[in-house]
Each structure stands twice: as C-alpha cells, then as structure tokens.
Amino acid sequence: MNYAHTDPRLDELTLVLADDHAIVRLGFRLLLEGVGARVLAEADSGEAAQRLVAELKPDVLVMDLSMPGCGGLSALERILARQPDARVLIASAHTDPLTAERTLKAGAAGYLCKRSSPDELLRAVALVAAGQRYLDPDIAAQLHRADRPEHPAEALTDKEFHVFLQLAQGRSVAEVADTFHLSPNTVGTHLYRIKQKLGIQNMAELAMAAVRAGVIEV
Template sequence: MKLNGVRVLLADDHAMVRLGFRLLLEGAGASVIGEADCGESAVRLYAESNPDVVVMDVSMPGVGGLAALERLLVWEARARVLMLSAHHDDIVPVRALKLGARGYLCKRAAPEEFLRAVGEVARDRRYLDPELAQAVALAQLSGSANPVESLTEKELAVFLKLAEGRSVNEVASDFCLSPSTVGTHLYHIKQKLNVQNAAELTLVAVRNGLIES
C-alpha cells in the first residue's frame, strides 16, 4: 500500500521497533515526523508537529498508551491514532476504541497489514485487527462479564502498571498522583477482581492476555 504524503508520529519505547516501523512507512512513501519513547513525549510531539496519524504502543513507560491516548484526544479531538499491542486480548482494544482510537492492531500482524491500518486511519476510517474483530464485537454486544471490564479507565491504567511489577510509589509518579490515591485505586481494583495480593493481580492480567507470563 502506498502512503505518499502521510505524516506519521511513532510512539514506542523500543528503538528497534520504531526503526522497523520507520523503514516500512518510508518505504511506502510516508514520512515519520517524530518519535516518542513514552506517552508524555507523544502528547508533546503531537502538539508540536500535528501529524496525520499517531502510531502508539499500548505499553510504554510513564502514563502508558491508553492514558496518553486520552490526553491526546483532550488536546485534539480529531487526532487519528492507531494503537498497537503485543498482547492478544479484547479488553484493551475495546477500551482504546471507546476512548477514541481510530484503529487497533496486534504487533504480530504482517507488514502489509500494518501499512493498510495506517492508510485507513490516515483516511479517518476505523481499522481493527482482523484477528481481534470477532472477539471485540462479541464483547461489545454481550457487555462482557469479565470483571476486568468493570474497572474504570484510571483503575485499568493503574492495574496494568501494577501487574507489570511497578510499585505503588512508582505508579503514583507515573500518573502524577499521590501514593494514597493509587492505594485507593488498588483497593477498588482488588475488590472488583476479587484478588488479595500482587501475585493474584498479575495472574489476572496474564490470564486475560494483558501482560506476558
């Protein structure tokens, strides 16, 4: 697929991943006008460069992809964002699309699929990874009984960080919150997910495909 003239901002904390995306995009005629290695940088670079498409990883240091998506859309409601993830679940894609992402793609997709997704989002069309489409549709239709779905946006963001092994103080720093506020979120998360400790919290995330085992 040709992407002549499409201006792209890449947001991923792995330099080699960004390089791979850059080579694919430039080979298709697009121009990469900026690279960010965390959510905060992505929001700042968007404000400075006004790209046609933001390609952003869900899992990044700092606030993370979902929170960065939310902040970016507060800044510019018409921003066209393609979210990427290495994890194959239906919970995060549903959240991302509800927040306003134009597309969602698994990182294991073929290069041609990645370029097609960028092209569709650049045209302001929605794009969802074909492997996820059915699961996402069923989750939206059924109102999924998965307890993770009961978490608020902030609780989900905190849950993902804690499940990755971040401490309460580290998560508080990531989101510019007080440790007591994160502790309150953690209390509600444990209540909703019926878990007692950090190990059980991580296990829920692994079983839902939200983090690697």
C-alpha cells in the same frame, strides 16, 4: 462500531512513531517510508509522544501501549484532551479483546496487533489517516464471538483499568500516582476497589489476574 475495509493511499502522509523498542520503530519507518509516507520523528515514551504530537501535528501517531513513563493509554488520553482531532493508531503486542476495547473506548482511531503482517500495518495507517476506524481482524473476530468468556476485569472503570494495567506491569503505587498525577491515597483507593472486583488479595494475584485477562504476557 463500523470498521471499514478499503485501502486509501499513504503518499505524503506524516507520522510520529512511539515505541520503546528501537528495532520496532525502524521496521515501521522502513515499511511506511517505503510506500511514500514521511516519519517526522520517533518517541520512546508516552511523554515524548505527547510532546512530538503537539509540536509536529502529524496525520497519524502510531503508538505502543507498554512504554516507560505514563505508557500508551495515559498518553492517548492526554493527547486527545489537547487535540481531540488527533488520529492515533495503537500497535500493541496485547492480543486480548479487553485491552483493545478499552483502548478504542479511550479514543484511539485504531488498534493493531504487532504480530500482524506488514501489509496490515500499512492498511491500518491508511484507514486511520482517512478518518476511518480500524480494528485488527483477529481481535474483531474474538469480539464477535457469542461465547467469548467474560473476565472480571471488564467490571473495572476506565481509571481502575489504567491503574490495574500499570500495577500489573510491576509499577509501585507511588510510581502510578506520579504517572497519573494522583495522590498515593487515591491510587490506594483504586487498588482496593480493583482487589474487591477481581476477588484478589495481593499484588501477586493481581499480576496473575492480568495474565489471565491477557493484558500482560509471561
């Protein structure tokens, strides 16, 4: 992947912000509107983000991964299924290369860690709006390390990883089935394969595997 390092302007860019923390949305809004961008609307769930993007067609959607309902990854897939040209920048607390890689593979135009500086947020939004790809520099450095340890979760398929992420966040099989519009039996099959690939026996071990992989925080 080629990630550019220029700094296009943000004047008059239109955005939708999706994060379940109001204070995060406010901080993003103040930063972005302070340099001339326009925030059209805010969402606090993946479902709301999907609806607003379809209605408003912003230049960029800035979205968190961990939100109530379907969450950011599922919302990303559904948005791109309807609008393949939608530009989505994921701004997440997850700092692990595994989640970033999966998110970019799912079609996000960029991935930014929330611990980044305000200037880095502006730069990421500008690049994504200009049709370029963006990856947080700290994660890019980790990905390029030849000695980066491989985690068993890298063997999961995309659907298995999405289910793994939801279950690791404490959602039940029934809730995950509802989120992905699958039958509980299908989610149970995914869970069985996840356990086999990760060498785990129960949900407590699944949660610990997610912590070790860096996809959830403690």
